[in-house]
Amino acid sequence: MLFEQGTRQQKGVLFDTICVGHRESFCYAWVPRDVDQAQRAMMSNGLKLSVKTNKIPGIKIRSWFYWLVLRTRYWKYQELKKGLFWIED
Numbered sequence: 001m002l003f004e005q006g007t008r009q010q011k012g013v014l015f016d017t018i019c020v021g022h023r024e025s026f027c028y029a030w031v032p033r034d035v036d037q038a039q040r041a042m043m044s045n046g047l048k049l050s051v052k053t054n055k056i057p058g059i060k061i062r063s064w065f066y067w068l069v070l071r072t073r074y075w076k077y078q079e080l081k082k083g084l085f086w087i088e089d
C-alpha cells in the first residue's frame with residue numbers, strides 16, 4: 001500500500017535498513033509527504049534503497065506490549081527515531 005501510494009503520487013519510496021538479526025535484515029519504508037520533502041531527501045519518483053554500513057545488531061520483539069514498553073523506555077536514545085516512531089520533522 002505504501003509503495004503504491006509513493007509511486008502513484010510520484011514522490012518515491014525509500015526502503016532503509018534499521019538493524020540486522022541472526023539471519024535477516026530489518027528495514028522500514030518511507031514516503032515523503034510532499035514534493036519539497038521528496039526533494040530534500042533526494043528522492044526520485046521510483047524506488048530508493050539504502051543500506052547502513054555499520055551493522056547494528058537487533059532482535060525480533062514478538063509481543064506488542066513488550067515493544068511498547070521498550071519504545072517508551074528507550075525512545076530518547078534511539079538514533080533512528082524519526083523513521084521508526086513516525087515523528088514529523
